[in-house]
Amino acid sequence: MRTLLEPRPVNDPFGDPGLYVDFRDERRALLFDLGDIAALPPRKLMRLSHVFVTHTHMDHFAGFDTLLRIVLGRKSRIVLFGGPGFVAQVEHKLAAYTWNVVDRYDVELVIEAREVVLDGGGECACFSSRRRFTREDCSPFSPAGDVLHDEPTFRVRARFVDHDVPCLAYALEEKANVRVDKDRLAALGLGTGAWLHELKHAVLTGATRDTAIRVHWRDRTGDHDATREVAELQQAILDVVPGRRFGYVTDLRHTEANVAALSALLAGVDVLFIESVFLDADADHAARKNHLTAGQAGRIARRLGAKAVVPFHFSPRYEGRDAELLAEVHGAWSAPD
Ligand SMILES: [Zn+2]
Ligand SMILES: [Zn+2]
Numbered sequence: 001m002r003t004l005l006e007p008r009p010v011n012d013p014f015g016d017p018g019l020y021v022d023f024r025d026e027r028r029a030l031l032f033d034l035g036d037i038a039a040l041p042p043r044k045l046m047r048l049s050h051v052f053v054t055h056t057h058m059d060h061f062a063g064f065d066t067l068l069r070i071v072l073g074r075k076s077r078i079v080l081f082g083g084p085g086f087v088a089q090v091e092h093k094l095a096a097y098t099w100n101v102v103d104r105y106d107v108e109l110v111i112e113a114r115e116v117v118l119d120g121g122g123e124c125a126c127f128s129s130r131r132r133f134t135r136e137d138c139s140p141f142s143p144a145g146d147v148l149h150d151e152p153t154f155r156v157r158a159r160f161v162d163h164d165v166p167c168l169a170y171a172l173e174e175k176a177n178v179r180v181d182k183d184r185l186a187a188l189g190l191g192t193g194a195w196l197h198e199l200k201h202a203v204l205t206g207a208t209r210d211t212a213i214r215v216h217w218r219d220r221t222g223d224h225d226a227t228r229e230v231a232e233l234q235q236a237i238l239d240v241v242p243g244r245r246f247g248y249v250t251d252l253r254h255t256e257a258n259v260a261a262l263s264a265l266l267a268g269v270d271v272l273f274i275e276s277v278f279l280d281a282d283a284d285h286a287a288r289k290n291h292l293t294a295g296q297a298g299r300i301a302r303r304l305g306a307k308a309v310v311p312f313h314f315s316p317r318y319e320g321r322d323a324e325l326l327a328e329v330h331g332a333w334s335a336p337d
Pocket of ligand 1: 017057059251
């Protein structure tokens with residue numbers, strides 16, 4: 001089935017955590033976590049519109065410089081999200097360089113840092129290359145409940161989990177998508193054209209049923225032009241495809257409070273990307289390190305009713321033993337009641 005978003009881990013499971021989410025049919029992408037991103041070529045980094053950071057341990061944030069180096073002078077805007085203290089951390093990262101020439105670059109880069117604070121409110125600041133990345137106020141950021149970012153085709157929600165420090169667990173949710181049934185379109189005697197995009201957009205953004213769509217196309221017999229209502233066209237040629245939901249959960253302790261936060265965020269999720277750092281046999285060590293074991297991750301996936309689970313953030317101590325970690329996650333997730 002064609003869906004809007006294509007999420008893929010940035011690295012192998014022993015590498016730094018990260019999830020790259022490509023948009024089909026658009027030169028655009030999202031990124032969750034900003035650790036080692038050397039595996040992402042510049043053209044992929046240039047597509048990023050929004051980056052969602054879970055917390056700023058180095059393995060989740062050290063790639064900031066790599067990203068900055070690629071987008072500086074080439075891209076006009078990027079929005080970064082993070083938890084408590086994030087705006088100041090972005091400010092300090094930028095303050096670590098000398099910027100005496102960037103104000104002359106043709107393409108102005110604006111970095112917008114958005115911070116979710118513990119009470120659920122938000123802070124925001126902008127940093128422009130034109131003004132040597134000094135901190136400036138920008139349009140206020142305030143999450144609506146747990147919704148950090150909302151567009152007509154998808155939204156991103158987040159809740160805090162405890163990793164000794166507050167850490168954001170994310171839900172990425174496609175909204176319902178629509179698909180054109182080409183056979184029914186042909187049966188109606190209508191041709192394809194830009195109007196289909198307009199129709200899909202109208203349906204996805206909740207346009208009223210009687211909204212007029214100019215149906216225009218050109219073929220061998222010439223120009224064709226008609227006006228139809230959204231509801232009529234929707235019923236005749238569109239199928240509504242339910243959106244998929246993805247979870248990105250990494251760096252957390254195994255506590256009831258954390259599991260409750262994840263249940264509120266991710267119950268019934270389609271694909272759960274979840275850290276699985278240690279084996280159950282090393283559960284005491286996992287607790288000391290504020291991380292999950294593979295078994296705990298699998299049991300959480302099971303409790304959430306996740307339809308698929310993808311483990312990552314394996315500890316280097318298990319190098320060459322990834323099959324054991326995978327087996328533990330999948331065994332716990334699919335165990336009979
Ligand atoms: Zn980590
Ligand atoms: Zn961490």
